[in-house]
Amino acid sequence: MPEPSPTSSKRRGRLFRFGAAFVVLSAVAGYLVVQYVTGGTAGPGCRVVSGDDDGAVYEFTPEQAVNAATISAVGTDRGLPERAVTIALATALQESGLRNIEHGDRDSLGLFQQRPSQGWGTEKQIMDPTYAAGIFYEHLVKVSGYTKLPLTVAAQRVQRSGYPEAYAKHEPDATLLAAALTGRAAATLTCEGRPAAAATAGPDAVRTALVRDFGRDALQEAGAEVSGSGGGSGTKAASTPAPGVTAESSGRTVTVPVPSATGDSAGRSSEERGWQLAHWAVANSSALHIARVAYAGREWTAGSTDSQWRTTGARSDGGAERAAADSVRIVTAQ
Structure with a gap:
């Protein structure tokens, strides 16, 4: 059997090196594309x-x-x-x-x-x-x-x-x-919810973010009184914790009341308002260290393998589910 020539061995070596370099460059390019698309945001989706x-x-x-x-x-x-x-x-x-x-x-x-x-x-x-x-x-x-x-x-x-x-x-x-x-499609938004490295934690952070996004008037509809001034071109109320958005005795739960009538000029129902608040909490789960959100007999839990909204223990007559629809419960990890 003839010995492989030195020329053939060198050619195979060059091809191997070129192939390895191509794989490395492809991996780097893929990483850069992901970083560009996500803005460098690593972690769960x-x-x-x-x-x-x-x-x-x-x-x-x-x-x-x-x-x-x-x-x-x-x-x-x-x-x-x-x-x-x-x-x-x-x-x-x-x-x-x-x-x-x-x-x-x-x-x-x-x-x-x-x-x-x-x-x-x-x-x-x-x-x-x-x-x-x-x-x-x-x-x-x-x-x-x-x-x-x-x-x-x-x-x-x-x-x-x-x-x-x-x-x-x-x-x-x-x-x-x-x-x-907007809450029209119930229980359709989920996140893995693992906290980001620079996340803001705790019930106070959740209250501040609620006021920041929904403003004084929206929280007052839910029975809250928020100090500070709002209005102007997209400006919101001062990020003062809303008394009507209460932390329960556990120290980690923020309960957001859902009004029975929204008074929304777009004609949204109370249930839609509740699901908007619930989905908002899930969307902010990584940023605010939110571990669990419950509304209308459904519950989302951070870090679960499928990140689904699961049915809680509502009675067969629907009583528990109706009671749960009066508020959105947001439980923080700390």
Whole structure:
């Protein structure tokens, strides 16, 4: 049997080295793509499924979940319809990937890539998600008949983008998110809920975040009295803990009352309000160290293998479930 030539051995060695280098470069490129898409946010993800049993699913990061929940809360706090929230979410998905980024084209910033030089606010204001969402909605409601327009047309009349057709591709995902985060589609949003390294913990952090996103008026409807002033272009009440959002004797539970009548100009029901609050808590679970959320006879628990909403011990006559629908219970990990 002939001995392999030195030339053949060298060629095989070069091919092996080239192949190994290609694998390493591919892995690095894949990592960089993931970091770009997620904004460098490592850790567990979130998931929203269709409430219509059509198999539609959207998966996203905890950072994106927090921002999406804020955008939805700001919209519903203004009494705007679900369509407005869908348009806002699709716009933010296109402009920033639902990340509150500090860079963009020219002086564009934040979730919606708004420009200080074009009158959208100061840099500090634009980098505040509640302000950014509020000022977006202020412009959106000035668009005549925006709820009847194609999404990409309505978004473009606010944004004046160089790529006006780009918003359309995000409509399916934004529709799923809006249905969950406005509370119309019950028990459809879940997260793994493992705390982020720099997460803010405890009931006080949950109260502060509730006031930040839902504002003074929304909490007062639930029987809370919140000090501080709100109003203005997307501004919220001062982040003072709301007396009506009470911590129970365990020291880790925040109970948020759900009003029997929302008084919502968009016609949302009390149950929808409850599911909005419950989904908001799950979306913020990694950021706020939330371990468990319960509402209307269903419960989500952080770190479970399937992150599903499970049925709790409601009686066969529905009594326990009706009682549970009066409030959303948020239990923190510490």
